[in-house]
Amino acid sequence: MALIISLIGFTALALIxxxxxxxxxxxxxxxPASELGLxxxxxxxxxxxxGIQFNLRAIPVGSFVRLDGTxxxxxxxxxxxxxxxxxxxxxxxxxxxxxxxxxGWLNLLLAAGNILPLYQHDGWKCGVVIMRALMRRKSQPAxxxxxxxxxxxxxxxxxxxxxxxx
Numbered sequence: 333m334a335l336i337i338s339l340i341g342f343t344a345l346a347l348i349x350x351x352x353x354x355x356x357x358x359x360x361x362x363x364p365a366s367e368l369g370l371x372x373x374x375x376x377x378x379x380x381x382x383g384i385q386f387n388l389r390a391i392p393v394g395s396f397v398r399l400d401g402t403x404x405x406x407x408x409x410x411x412x413x414x415x416x417x418x419x420x421x422x423x424x425x426x427x428x429x430x431x432x433x434x435x436g437w438l439n440l441l442l443a444a445g446n447i448l449p450l451y452q453h454d455g456w457k458c459g460v461v462i463m464r465a466l467m468r469r470k471s472q473p474a475x476x477x478x479x480x481x482x483x484x485x486x487x488x489x490x491x492x493x494x495x496x497x498x
Contacts, residue, residue: 342435344370346423346442347395353422354397354415355384358404361411367398409465416457420446448489449482456482 351368358365369375371389378387404412423443430436446454459478464470 338434339438342438344392346426346435346438349422349426349439350419350442350446351395351397353418353420354399355418357418357421358397358399358415361404361407361415363404363407363411363415364400365397366400368396369398370395372396409461412461413458416454416461419443420454448486449478450486451479451483 347370348368351370355365355368365384367385367387369387369389371392372394373389373391375387376390378385380386399415404415407415420443423439423446427436427439427443430439449455449459456479459482460475463474463478467474
């Protein structure tokens, strides 16, 4: 029972570390943010600090930072990539500082999962930013192909990793 409680607590903490990475790097790039949420669905409890609403949500799955997408898209490609990779960077740093612990492994797992090009994950967002920069425009057909192929590649990578341990 203690293992399950530790796993839930450390997972929540790793999600918060991830979202703080996005939030702090967005702030460093002058991209406004309005909310950091742990979980999804209706707000259960929250507080405001430094202009950011921190909320605990009813459905304990996932986390997010609500950024000003228009302001982010106006930034350089480098700044956009930095903001999108902020969570992964913070998770990797946290995993290095807590190497060998459950919290360290959860941070590494969260970073690895988010770097995959799955729809709406950090790796996918970075791929879209790079694709738009290379094409010098937005292309819905190209983004659909990228989304489908990114999902396929992610499934193959997940299958290969699972096969290593099973």
